[in-house]
Structure formats: structure tokens, C-alpha cells
Amino acid sequence: MNKGKIVSIHSFRGGTGKSNTTANLAAQVAMAGKRVGVVDTDIQSPGIHVLFGLDETKMGKTMNDFLHGKATIREIGFLIGDHTGNVAGRSKLAGKNLWLFPSSISGREISQILKEGIDFNRLNEGLQTTITEFDLDYLFIDTHPGLNEETLLSIATSDILVIILRPDNQDLQGTSVTIDIARSLDVPNLMLMVNKALPKYDAVELKKEIEAQFNAPVAGVLPLSFDMAENASSDLFSLRFPDHEWSKGLRAVAEAILAVK
Amino acid sequence: MSDDILSQLKKTSMFSGLSDDALSVLAEKAATRKLAKDDVLMRKGEAGDSLFLIHKGWVKIVTVDSKGDELIINRCGPGEAIGEMALLDRGPRSATVIALEPAEVLELKQDVFQQVLDQRPDVSLSIIRSYSNRLRFSTTYIERAIDWTQRIAEGDYSFIDHTQPGLKNTASDDDKATQLLSAFFKMVKSVKEREDGLKLQLEKLTFEIDQVRRKQEFEEITSTEFYSKLKEQAKALRQKRAQG
Numbered sequence: 001m002n003k004g005k006i007v008s009i010h011s012f013r014g015g016t017g018k019s020n021t022t023a024n025l026a027a028q029v030a031m032a033g034k035r036v037g038v039v040d041t042d043i044q045s046p047g048i049h050v051l052f053g054l055d056e057t058k059m060g061k062t063m064n065d066f067l068h069g070k071a072t073i074r075e076i077g078f079l080i081g082d083h084t085g086n087v088a089g090r091s092k093l094a095g096k097n098l099w100l101f102p103s104s105i106s107g108r109e110i111s112q113i114l115k116e117g118i119d120f121n122r123l124n125e126g127l128q129t130t131i132t133e134f135d136l137d138y139l140f141i142d143t144h145p146g147l148n149e150e151t152l153l154s155i156a157t158s159d160i161l162v163i164i165l166r167p168d169n170q171d172l173q174g175t176s177v178t179i180d181i182a183r184s185l186d187v188p189n190l191m192l193m194v195n196k197a198l199p200k201y202d203a204v205e206l207k208k209e210i211e212a213q214f215n216a217p218v219a220g221v222l223p224l225s226f227d228m229a230e231n232a233s234s235d236l237f238s239l240r241f242p243d244h245e246w247s248k249g250l251r252a253v254a255e256a257i258l259a260v261k
Numbered sequence: 262m263s264d265d266i267l268s269q270l271k272k273t274s275m276f277s278g279l280s281d282d283a284l285s286v287l288a289e290k291a292a293t294r295k296l297a298k299d300d301v302l303m304r305k306g307e308a309g310d311s312l313f314l315i316h317k318g319w320v321k322i323v324t325v326d327s328k329g330d331e332l333i334i335n336r337c338g339p340g341e342a343i344g345e346m347a348l349l350d351r352g353p354r355s356a357t358v359i360a361l362e363p364a365e366v367l368e369l370k371q372d373v374f375q376q377v378l379d380q381r382p383d384v385s386l387s388i389i390r391s392y393s394n395r396l397r398f399s400t401t402y403i404e405r406a407i408d409w410t411q412r413i414a415e416g417d418y419s420f421i422d423h424t425q426p427g428l429k430n431t432a433s434d435d436d437k438a439t440q441l442l443s444a445f446f447k448m449v450k451s452v453k454e455r456e457d458g459l460k461l462q463l464e465k466l467t468f469e470i471d472q473v474r475r476k477q478e479f480e481e482i483t484s485t486e487f488y489s490k491l492k493e494q495a496k497a498l499r500q501k502r503a504q505g
Binding site: 120121124147149152153156157159169172173176177180181184185186188213 | 487498
């Protein structure tokens, strides 16, 4: 029954490259032949859908309508392979099983959802229906930064939680709390991904230090990259520049996700 | 006295090519000035009405950076002329000149200077030649500065260790430019070292998690009713999935 895994991607602070990472991870897992869905939690701001080449004006109904029973999940999913255009990286997704599920979970809407009684169980049922209907192997959720209620819901339902952090004190501090919460909510698989590491850092040392600090695996240390920043939000970087160090680090994280039993 | 001055004038690069006859005209009008160490011969911005020819000792040509610190742009010694720019273009002094040691200079006032220029094309030519030398030095200086800046842009700081600021009063333009720029590029290097130090510090900082704050924030989140309900539901879900 519970075939597909829910993978939440989280970071305590903004600016860690979370949306970019989520889109690239989902794309890599789809490239590996898996059936993948991505829940874009914030279609109002440029995020995942832009990376996948989708225009928010074309997305009529959202996950919110589905959770409220106003739409079927079939009406929500966009097959990315049909919308890749001629963009170098993205066009590699043609024919792959990768769907985007737009949703809009702003602070106001979540409180509305909670008031209307869409609780954890209903959210979870919705996600399970999505997995079943599309026969998904993985459903990625791009969560909001911080630890507000909707993020806690996402973490609680996750089979795998990937926490992205930059190698600085503030991110480490916030990550420590997120890890404690994830353990308190019994998330079975927890992994860290270090992004925007200065090239000066010894990636192996950094991985060792952070793993020792949290007693949790670091699935990849990805460098701070100007190429990446320049390309950001126009294409899927890891598909466009597969030999780049950032892409190699990202694939290591994708492999860690694929390795979870 | 005038004979002594004449022999001094002969040793300067600006006037060495002149005949004794021409030099004696100048020598008559020139006056000797003695400087103690750290005496200021001229100040940047002042109106300039004389040319100085160094007879003995060394002086430094300095300007002041935005922090008020002295930045040495050149050093001049026996036989060299200074202050000739203001004499010709009537602009204010372009830099400050301070004696590095007890020194002796010959001073030529502007009116005398002008007179000589009008009468003696050979003196004018000699002065133009000295400008040309100064310009050549500036070109070497700029070339060296560009070369070093490029190396730093490529991340190569190694050459700075092989340079030494102002140890000797060398003759060649190239050596002189190297010495003068060395002080500046050593500053650039120390900025780089400070930056590297910060990066190392950052790496060490990864160990500094505030455990008290961590606990407080965790308790803040988990003490809500929403959370305890969520935790229960999540637990039930995990059990269901495990059986599933």
C-alpha cells in the first residue's frame, strides 16, 4: 500500500537554495527511472514551477482545492516532460515520469485549513492518494523555511527528511532544532545536505564535523557556485551541467535518497 | 660661493648638459638651503614658486591616504630636481617632500627660472628631458602595479614575499617601482591573510551550537497543543505504515 515515499526538503533559514535543490533532486530521481511527484508549496513566489518551466497563470487548481475536495488529484498534476521546451537541461526530462503539484500554503491559508478541519490525517490521506493515483515512487515536498505549523505537518508525514544548511553558525543552530523535532516526530530517515560551501573548505572535513555534531549523515557537500547562481531559476542546473561539482554533490544526495529502503 | 654652487649644478641631471657659461647664470641666482631630518621642504597643495635641486642627502615624496597615513610615492637623491612641475604649470605642489636625513638643496626662484628658460633653449630642453625621465618612471610604476594586480586577481600572492619596501636607494626605475609598490601590496596581502583567518575561524565556529538556546527553541515548539496532537497522530501513522 505504502509504496511511495514522502521526501520533505527543509531548511531552517531562507537562501539555502532549497527550491533549486528540490527541483534538481526530483529531476535526478526521475532520470533514474522512478515515478516522481513534487509539491510546490508556494506558487505565488518564483520557485520550483519556474525551474520546471511552468507559468503559474496556467495552473488553475491547486493542492488546496484537492484537499478541500473541490478538485481531483488528476486535475492538479502537471507532467513536466510535456512542458520542457527547448531548454538544454529541462528537455532531458521529456518522457520521464515527473509531475508537479502546485499548492499555495501561505500562513493565512494554513490557519484556514486547520480551522476547516484539514488536519494531519487529512493532509496525509491527500498525499497518499496522490502517490496511489500517480503510482509514485517518491513525492517531494518543498517546505517553507522555519518551523511553523505547515512545516511541522510536512515533517511529521515524511519518510525521508533532507535538511539543507549552509556551513555557518546560524544555519547550524537552526538545523539542531529541526533535527530534534524530526527525531521527536519519529522521522525514519534523516539526512543533511550542506550547500554553498566555500571552495576553500575541505568537503571531507566539513562532512565529518557536521556528522559528528548532529549524529546524522551528511549526504552531500555542495560548493558555493557562481555558475549555479547565474543559471538559477532558468533551468535545471544538474541536468544542464552534469559534470559540475555542484551537480556531482547533488547526485550523491539523490543516490542517498534512492538507497533508502 | 657661486663657484661651489656651479659645481653642484653640474652634478644635477637637469643641468649637467649646460655650458659653464649657462650654469654660472643660474648659480648666481641660486641659494643653498639646509634641511634637518624630517624637515618639510614643501607641502602638497601649497603654491609653488621654486625649483629645488638636491645636492646632498635623500628626500621622500609623499602623499596622504584617506586615513591620513603617509604613503611614499618616490624617493629622490643627489642630482635630482624636485618641484619643477609647479614652476611650469603654476599649479599647487602635487606632493609633500620631507627630508629622510640631513640634506642640502639648491633653490631656484620662479622669476629666475623663467628668465633662464626664455634665454636658454638648451636649459628648456634639459628640463623637458627630466620630465621625460619622470614620465618613464611613472609608466614603469603603473605597469608594475597592473602586473601585480592581475596576479592577485588570479589568486597569486607569492611574489609579494620576494619584494622589500625601500631598503636601498637603487638606480633602476624598475627596482624603484618594485620597492615603492611593495609596501602597498604587502597591505593587500595582509587583507587576504585576515580573510583566510576568518574562513578558518568559520570552520571552527561550526562547533559552537548554543545548546541552551537549542533546548529552549525545541520546548517552545513542542509545548503547544498542536504539537502534542501532531506527535500522537504521526506516531499512529508510522505504526500504520510499518504494518502496511
